Amino acid sequence: MPKSEVPSIVWFRRDLRLDDNPALHAAMETGGPVIPVYIREPQHLNVGPLGAAQRWWLHHSLTALAKSLKSAGSGLTLISGKAEDVLVDLARQTGARMVFVNRAYERHQVDRGIALELKKRDIAVRAFHGQLLQEPHAIRTGAGRAFRVFTPFWNALQKAGEPREPIGPPLKIPSQDHHHRSERLDSWGLLPKKPDWAAGFPAIWTPGEDGAREKLADFIDRKLQDYKHGRDLPSVRATSLLSPHLTHGEISPARIWHATRGMPKTASEDVVHFRRELAWRDFCYSLLIEFPELDEKNWDNTFDTFQWGYDAKEFRAWTKGLTGYPIVDAGMRQLWRYGFMHNRVRMITASFLIKDLMIDWRKGEKWFRDTLVDADPANNAANWQWVAGSGADASPFFRIFNPVLQGERFDPEGDYVREHVPELGNLDRKYIHKPFDAPKYVLDKAGIELGRTYPRPIVDHGLARDRALAAYKARTNPS
Ligand code: FAD
Numbered sequence: 313m314p315k316s317e318v319p320s321i322v323w324f325r326r327d328l329r330l331d332d333n334p335a336l337h338a339a340m341e342t343g344g345p346v347i348p349v350y351i352r353e354p355q356h357l358n359v360g361p362l363g364a365a366q367r368w369w370l371h372h373s374l375t376a377l378a379k380s381l382k383s384a385g386s387g388l389t390l391i392s393g394k395a396e397d398v399l400v401d402l403a404r405q406t407g408a409r410m411v412f413v414n415r416a417y418e419r420h421q422v423d424r425g426i427a428l429e430l431k432k433r434d435i436a437v438r439a440f441h442g443q444l445l446q447e448p449h450a451i452r453t454g455a456g457r458a459f460r461v462f463t464p465f466w467n468a469l470q471k472a473g474e475p476r477e478p479i480g481p482p483l484k485i486p487s488q489d490h491h492h493r494s495e496r497l498d499s500w501g502l503l504p505k506k507p508d509w510a511a512g513f514p515a516i517w518t519p520g521e522d523g524a525r526e527k528l529a530d531f532i533d534r535k536l537q538d539y540k541h542g543r544d545l546p547s548v549r550a551t552s553l554l555s556p557h558l559t560h561g562e563i564s565p566a567r568i569w570h571a572t573r574g575m576p577k578t579a580s581e582d583v584v585h586f587r588r589e590l591a592w593r594d595f596c597y598s599l600l601i602e603f604p605e606l607d608e609k610n611w612d613n614t615f616d617t618f619q620w621g622y623d624a625k626e627f628r629a630w631t632k633g634l635t636g637y638p639i640v641d642a643g644m645r646q647l648w649r650y651g652f653m654h655n656r657v658r659m660i661t662a663s664f665l666i667k668d669l670m671i672d673w674r675k676g677e678k679w680f681r682d683t684l685v686d687a688d689p690a691n692n693a694a695n696w697q698w699v700a701g702s703g704a705d706a707s708p709f710f711r712i713f714n715p716v717l718q719g720e721r722f723d724p725e726g727d728y729v730r731e732h733v734p735e736l737g738n739l740d741r742k743y744i745h746k747p748f749d750a751p752k753y754v755l756d757k758a759g760i761e762l763g764r765t766y767p768r769p770i771v772d773h774g775l776a777r778d779r780a781l782a783a784y785k786a787r788t789n790p791s
């Protein structure tokens with residue numbers, strides 16, 4: 313076959329987009345037909361099984377990707393199996409000699425093995441940088457290690473210059489005349505059946521590139537100007553809500569970064585603050601690359617001897633949003649209803665699980681992984697370890713969030729609580745974060761009966777705090 317007719321495989325993973333997709337772009341530059349494929353691997357390598365909320369997302373995201381590919385004259389092939397077997401087989405059927413991918417840093421060891429297997433069969437794998445602002449190896453300490461602290465990481469990232477210029481989506485993708493067999497997406501059973509717990513998700517989310525583009529435009533037009541102040545207030549929708557789109561690669565961080573250029577001067581503080589948050593994602597990935605067991609092992613091994621407790625009833629109350637602490641319950645219910653929780657409330661709920669209930673952070677990390685639409689192997693694990701105090705750049709364990717004070721500070725009117733815990737809807741603002749302190753007549757007026765319509769606190773925060781600090785002191789240093 314003349315070179316321009318040799319087809320190439322583009323293996324989509326967590327880069328479910330046509331826009332700013334370096335692997336797709338490079339495959340097109342060969343001039344030959346392009347075969348886009350998504351592989352359902354036996355398990356999501358290195359990141360454990362895909363969470364339930366993300367299965368819902370993946371179904372809709374793949375539907376959207378298939379549609380975009382179709383309008384560009386191409387199509388998406390869906391195949392189940394071990395990646396190396398699927399790729400070898402597909403290459404044999406189509407005559408492809410090259411596989412183009414964007415790097416997925418959470419599985420780089422596995423990918424290395426796959427590339428070696430393919431090389432043995434004369435199939436080359438070409439990997440591209442498309443998922444982070446900068447390549448992780450470019451942002452290192454003088455000694456060539458990953459930064460352990462965010463601020464020097466951020467300084468180094470800024471010094472590295474602007475992220476690469478994004479590449480526009482192709483209008484037409486050359487495809488092969490004959491079609492190979494694709495599995496039906498419905499047969500993958502990604503959507504929940506009975507009960508359909510994802511019924512509330514579409515109120516906020518439109519998985520796929522179009523949804524990501526809309527969220528970005530809305531953020532730039534309406535929210536970015538007040539980001540620095542608004543981002544900490546859960547009742548104000550001031551953040552971008554781009555996280556699930558980033559997690560599934562429906563938009564590139566480079567595209568987002570460049571979209572924030574040219575804002576009016578007044579917004580420059582907000583732009584810097586937002587870019588810093590985006591950089592946290594790169595930072596979390598650099599930690600994951602340095603320490604691939606980030607979701608399983610304490611970064612700081614002095615936590616290995618920490619005496620965690622586990623009360624199944626308390627854990628269940630936390631997952632259901634029935635702890636008796638309104639801000640915690642609002643967060644956990646937001647999570648269940650929309651597959652998402654505001655960042656400030658993620659910190660509060662995580663702190664409550666770890667420090668008030670003394671439950672191992674790994675149990676919380678797993679719950680979030682199963683229920684968040686943006687569950688991300690690096691961000692989730694690094695942030696749980698941040699809250700636990702066991703992480704690289706972590707909040708010290710002894711800094712324990714008081715759920716009442718946090719609620720009063722970041723949800724002063726109680727709007728967030730009222731939205732997600734409707735049984736407290738009529739409670740006076742003064743008690744909205746501490747119904748257990750309200751006089752009976754106030755509760756009566758609001759139609760609340762503690763222990764019946766809304767739970768009493770499952771732990772006393774003051775006592776729980778003392779217990780956590782004692783356990784922290786008692787841990788022994790293993791090294
Ligand atoms: P914005 O404020 O608009 O920020 C823009 C982007 O920056 C986000 O989409 C995200 O990609 C990145 N970002 C922001 N904050 C952080 C952060 N602290 N760490 C890393 N990246 C950040 N984020 C995830 O994407 N997936 C997770 O699984 C996840 N788990 C978390 C678990 C805990 C316990 C905590 C405390 C935080 C977690 N985060 C996670 C970080 C953060 O809460 C979310 O990224 C953020 O709430 C997403 O909303 P947004 O897109 O509107 O954020």
